Structure formats: structure tokens, C-alpha cells
Amino acid sequence: MTMERRNFLKLLGAGAATVGxxxxxxxxxxxxxxxxxxxxxxxxGGTIAAKYVRMMDPxxxxxxxxxxxxxxxCPFSNLYLGGILPNLSSLxxxxxxxxxxxxxxxxxxxxxxxxxxxxxxxxxxxVFQYDRLVVSPGIDFRIEEIKGYNPEIMPHAWxxxxxxxxxxxxxxxxxxxxxxxxxxxxxxFRCPPGPYERTSMIAMYLKQHxxxxxxxxxxxxxxxxxxxxxxxxxxxxHYEGIVDYRPAKKVTEVDNNKxxxxxxxxxxxxxxxxxxxxxxxxxxxxHAAGLVGPDKKWCPINPTTFESTLLKDIHxxxxxxxxxxxxxxxxxxxSEAKVCATNIVAxxxxxxxxxMSAVNTxxxxxxxxxxxxxxxxxxxxxxxxxxEAAPGSVGVSPDLSELEAVYAESWIKNILTEMSS
Amino acid sequence: MRIKWSGFxxxxxxxxxxxxxxxxxxxxxMLSNACAGCHGVHGASAGPSMPSLAGQSKIFFxxxxxxxxxxxxxxTVMGRLAKGYTDEQIAAMADFFAKQKPEYQHxxxxxxxxxxxxxxxxxxxxRCHLENGKEFEEDAPVVAGQWLKxxxxxxxxxxxxxxxxxxxKAENVKQLSQADWEAVAHFYASQKQK
Numbered sequence: 001m002t003m004e005r006r007n008f009l010k011l012l013g014a015g016a017a018t019v020g021x022x023x024x025x026x027x028x029x030x031x032x033x034x035x036x037x038x039x040x041x042x043x044x045g046g047t048i049a050a051k052y053v054r055m056m057d058p059x060x061x062x063x064x065x066x067x068x069x070x071x072x073x074c075p076f077s078n079l080y081l082g083g084i085l086p087n088l089s090s091l092x093x094x095x096x097x098x099x100x101x102x103x104x105x106x107x108x109x110x111x112x113x114x115x116x117x118x119x120x121x122x123x124x125x126x127v128f129q130y131d132r133l134v135v136s137p138g139i140d141f142r143i144e145e146i147k148g149y150n151p152e153i154m155p156h157a158w159x160x161x162x163x164x165x166x167x168x169x170x171x172x173x174x175x176x177x178x179x180x181x182x183x184x185x186x187x188x189f190r191c192p193p194g195p196y197e198r199t200s201m202i203a204m205y206l207k208q209h210x211x212x213x214x215x216x217x218x219x220x221x222x223x224x225x226x227x228x229x230x231x232x233x234x235x236x237x238h239y240e241g242i243v244d245y246r247p248a249k250k251v252t253e254v255d256n257n258k259x260x261x262x263x264x265x266x267x268x269x270x271x272x273x274x275x276x277x278x279x280x281x282x283x284x285x286x287h288a289a290g291l292v293g294p295d296k297k298w299c300p301i302n303p304t305t306f307e308s309t310l311l312k313d314i315h316x317x318x319x320x321x322x323x324x325x326x327x328x329x330x331x332x333x334x335s336e337a338k339v340c341a342t343n344i345v346a347x348x349x350x351x352x353x354x355x356m357s358a359v360n361t362x363x364x365x366x367x368x369x370x371x372x373x374x375x376x377x378x379x380x381x382x383x384x385x386x387x388e389a390a391p392g393s394v395g396v397s398p399d400l401s402e403l404e405a406v407y408a409e410s411w412i413k414n415i416l417t418e419m420s421s
Numbered sequence: 422m423r424i425k426w427s428g429f430x431x432x433x434x435x436x437x438x439x440x441x442x443x444x445x446x447x448x449x450x451m452l453s454n455a456c457a458g459c460h461g462v463h464g465a466s467a468g469p470s471m472p473s474l475a476g477q478s479k480i481f482f483x484x485x486x487x488x489x490x491x492x493x494x495x496x497t498v499m500g501r502l503a504k505g506y507t508d509e510q511i512a513a514m515a516d517f518f519a520k521q522k523p524e525y526q527h528x529x530x531x532x533x534x535x536x537x538x539x540x541x542x543x544x545x546x547x548r549c550h551l552e553n554g555k556e557f558e559e560d561a562p563v564v565a566g567q568w569l570k571x572x573x574x575x576x577x578x579x580x581x582x583x584x585x586x587x588x589x590k591a592e593n594v595k596q597l598s599q600a601d602w603e604a605v606a607h608f609y610a611s612q613k614q615k
């Protein structure tokens with residue numbers, strides 16, 4: 001026993017010494033691996049990771065694997081529900097320009113598995129080898145936590161596309177004087193202010209097109225998760241008597257025939273249109289690959305490189321990752337992708353990696369012409385090795401703002417352009 | 422034995438992670454790429470109300486970020502974001518954007534207003550905004566080729582007193598009418614690549 005312990009400590013000591021040496025070395029590790037990067041997922045994170053690796057080092061081969069031939073932005077999709085956008089076309093990107101302009105190999109395929117040991121990604125179109133893999137799969141739903149859940153009847157519309165269109169059709173078909181029920185899951189979920197923006201946009205639609213209707217918001221959280229004061233102000237200003245916000249109401253069960261939801265299995269609430277946003281977890285492929293941590297929901301990462309702490313040479317960015325103080329937003333995914341790409345390129349060129357610096361800016365619309373924002377600049381807290389906000393950089397707008405709505409329009413234009421050309 | 426090994430691996434893992442924190446301070450690219458979500462790739466804005474930062478004057482960029490940070494210049498999001506950066510980081514970003522090729526947006530503009538704007542510029546602006554706004558004197562920004570919408574917002578903020586001006590600028594523009602401000606916005610937006 002003593003012997004074993006001593007051996008163990010010896011091993012540990014040797015390990016620590018080696019590691020310590022590498023840590024203090026002035027010269028970074030000489031990279032001897034190949035130059036193939038594969039990116040899984042063509043959304044806010046994946047497109048940017050692929051593009052920035054190629055922008056910074058065209059000698060690296062980049063393959064972007066995405067199941068669809070297009071991507072529809074979740075940010076701004078609430079504006080379609082509110083009737084501000086006539087359709088989702090302005091929020092839809094394709095990958096052809098990204099492929100041509102940056103020499104990215106875009107493959108439309110379903111990823112079926114990832115094998116870290118053999119550095120391979122299995123897909124419906126064959127196996128792809130990588131030296132570094134970036135996984136950016138967004139979210140999936142913990143539907144098992146809502147008994148009876150059927151998104152075809154009670155859409156989540158939390159991945160933009162057919163679900164968003166279904167919810168809008170249901171709103172259009174609803175009779176005046178009807179009730180919309182919106183259920184918000186416990187945080188963390190994709191886009192913290194999103195459910196409250198959706199509340200505002202649906203309320204605006206009801207006010208304009210369905211007189212006498214209301215929206216009951218059942219929030220599993222004890223309070224509004226993001227921009228609370230501003231949303232309350234906007235609802236009072238524009239949607240008094242339309243928005244009925246109820247905190248600490250966790251939906252656990254639904255009845256698709258009766259069109260009801262059950263709060264904690266007890267309190268039954270009926271709706272003509274029911275928008276259930278289920279609790280969330282990392283994208284399915286992250287689970288299949290073994291990238292998900294002990295919480296069984298999200299992926300732990302090294303905050304400087306976004307490399308998985310569980311599997312070597314695989315990086316996880318965007319909603320799926322545990323990115324400390326950074327919210328699960330499109331802008332965060334964009335910024336994380338650049339941090340990750342920068343350091344992958346550094347490693348592949350035997351250069352020292354760089355400390356991360358990232359930004360988040362999220363706009364939410366309260367009415368057709370007013371928006372509010374939340375911002376943050378992020379860095380690594382070296383003592384705790386977690387991502388924290390730079391002091392003073394996190395904050396919300398002082399008031400509802402028409403100018404911020406104008407800037408928000410330019411934000412979506414810039415970020416979708418960055419992702420697609 | 423088994424337990425000890427897994428314990429060792431865990432510890433080793435933790436050490437690897439802390440080593441990753443040994444990294445160079447954020448490079449100018451690391452800092453500046455984070456701005457692109459709103460200001461466009463390398464500061465070339467694709468959004469009509471958002472300024473391009475590509476090719477911007479270094480002094481102007483630094484002054485602007487610092488005045489956002491102190492609250493001296495009124496802002497929407499930039500007052501908060503600027504607080505996240507040190508003087509050194511702001512200077513690094515200024516270097517990065519100053520090095521980028523300027524982007525000329527060619528916004529749809531009104532030719533009659535462009536002509537009028539040229540006359541206004543010759544009278545009131547060109548001593549600081551040199552070469553039709555493509556070059557600058559001292560701390561003035563490069564304004565040529567910015568989006569019309571962005572220029573209109575700024576002109577309105579200057580003329581309405583929301584955005585403060587230097588004494589020199591205030592003196593030069595004090596005779597300008599609303600129509601003059603609008604015309605000069607069209608003039609600068611109309612500028613094409615040198």
C-alpha cells in the first residue's frame with residue numbers, strides 16, 4: 001500500500017514537472033500533427049470557426065459538416081412571430097459563398113458519431129478524419145421532462161425554421177379573444193432574454209390582429225432571467241392587460257387533446273395556442289461523442305481554447321459549451337468560434353496560444369420600433385480558470401430605445417453576412 | 422490500484438487545464454475580431470447604421486473608445502463594452518483597424534445633395550476632414566465612404582446637441598442648417614475608393 005502510494009506520488013511528481021516545464025517554456029510546443037480541421041454544425045459558431053481558421057491560415061484544410069443546405073437564424077425570428085418580418089428569408093443563410101470565398105469544403109450530411117481515439121467523424125456521407133475537431137451543435141431538448149410533449153401540436157420554435165412557421169400559423173388561425181400560453185424552462189437555456197422578447201412580439205401581434213386575446217407566460221424560473229426591468233416596462237407601456245406573466249410555474253406535463261399544460265403536475269392551464277419551450281441540453285451529437293460533463297447536460301471546456309476537458313483535440317463552442325459567464329447566445333457563439341479558431345491556428349503553427357477575449361451583445365425587441373440590449377466583454381479569470389465578465393462591461397440599456405432597434409437591424413445584417421460570405 | 426490510477430489521471434488533467442491558462446496576452450486580432458459581429462469582418466460594416474472601423478484613424482479610435490468608457494460620449498452599447506478594455510487593449514485594437522483597407526459602401530445617394538454637400542464641406546469641414554473625408558487632420562475621423570444611414574445618425578446627434586463637438590468643430594459648423602448637415606452626409610457617403 002505504502003509502496004503503491006509512493007509510486008503514485010512519483011508518477012504525479014514526474015507528470016507535474018513535465019507539465020510545469022511546458023507551462024513556463026518560452027518556446028511553444030513544436031506541432032507535428034496534420035493540418036485537417038473538421039467543423040460540425042453550420043450555425044452561429046460553426047460557420048465562423050471554419051471561416052476564421054481559413055482566413056488566418058489557408059494551409060489548413062477545413063471541412064464544415066451540416067445536415068441542412070441552409071441555416072435560419074434564431075435571433076430575430078421572434079420578429080417574424082410579431083409580424084415585423086414577412087418571412088424568414090432575411091434570416092436564412094446558405095454556405096456556397098463561404099465555400100467559394102474561403103475554400104471551405106462544405107458537406108451536407110448527418111453526423112452519426114465521433115470517435116476521438118481514431119480522430120474520425122462518422123456521417124451519412126462517409127467518415128472524415130480530423131486533426132482538430134470543432135463541435136458546434138447548438139441545443140437539444142430534454143423532452144423527457146415534459147410528459148406528453150409533442151412539438152407538432154405545441155411547438156417550441158426554439159430552433160428557427162418549420163417550428164417558427166408552425167407557431168405563426170397557429171397564431172394566425174387563433175380566434176380573437178383567445179389565449180396563448182408560453183412556457184419557459186429553467187435556466188440555462190439558449191438566449192436568456194429570448195422568451196421575454198417572444199412574449200413581447202406575440203403580445204404585439206395579438207394587440208394588432210387578435211383583439212381581446214392574451215398571453216399567459218409560465219416561467220419555471222423564480223423571476224425574469226434577463227433584462228427584467230426593461231421587459232416589465234415595455235409590457236406595461238404597450239401590452240397592459242395582454243401579458244399575464246407568472247413566475248415559478250414549471251410545466252411538467254401537457255395534454256395535446258385538451259390543449260392544456262400542467263404546472264408541477266397539478267395546476268391545469270388551457271390555451272388556444274401553446275408554445276412550450278422545453279428544458280435544454282447540448283446538441284445530441286455532443287452526448288453521443290462523450291463530450292458532455294457530469295451534469296449530463298452541457299460540455300466542459302478549457303476556457304482559453306474551448307478544447308473539451310474530456311476528449312483531446314475536440315473543441316466545443318456555442319450553446320453546448322459551459323462557457324462560464326458568457327450567455328448562450330448567437331453573438332457568444334460567434335465570439336467563441338474566433339477564440340477557438342485563433343488558438344487552433346496557433347497550435348498548428350507551433351505558436352504560443354493567446355488569452356481569450358470575447359464579446360456578447362444581444363438585442364431584444366419590445367415593439368416594432370423599440371429594442372434593448374445586454375452587453376459583456378469576457379476574459380479568463382486565471383486563478384479560477386473560468387470565463388468571467390470584465391468589470392463594468394455587463395449591463396443593459398437604460399430604457400427602451402428606438403436607436404437600439406436601428407442598431408439591432410445592422411447587427412443582424414453584419415453577423416449573418418460574416419457567417420455567409 | 423485502479424482508484425489511484427484514475428485519481429492520478431484526474432490530477433494530471435487538472436494540471437493540463439491550468440497550463441492552458443499560460444497564454445500570451447490577447448493579440449490585436451483576438452481583441453478586434455470580437456467587434457466584427459456588429460462592425461463587420463475586419464471592421465468593414467455590412468449594416469447601414471453601423472460604422473466601418475476599417476482604415477479608421479488610430480487617434481480617433483482611441484479617443485472615441487476612451488470617451489465611451491468615461492461616459493463623456495453618449496452611447497447605446499459602446500459605453501458598456503468600452504469599460505471591458507484597458508488602455509493597452511484599446512491601443513491594440515486601434516492599430517488593428519487602422520491597418521485594414523477602408524471600405525467604401527456606395528450607399529444610394531442623392532446627386533443634388535452630393536453637390537450641395539461638397540459646397541458645405543468646402544466651407545465648413547475640409548480643414549479637418551481632408552481629401553473629401555478620406556484623410557484626417559489630428560484627431561478627426563475618416564468619414565468618406567461610411568454608410569449614409571450612419572452618417573445621418575451622427576449628423577443629427579451633432580446638430581441636435583446630443584454628441585459633443587470640439588470647440589474648433591463647433592465654431593466651424595455653427596452656421597450649418599439641417600439641410601446642410603443632410604447634404605454633407607450624402608457627400609461623404611458618395612465618396613469612392615481612392
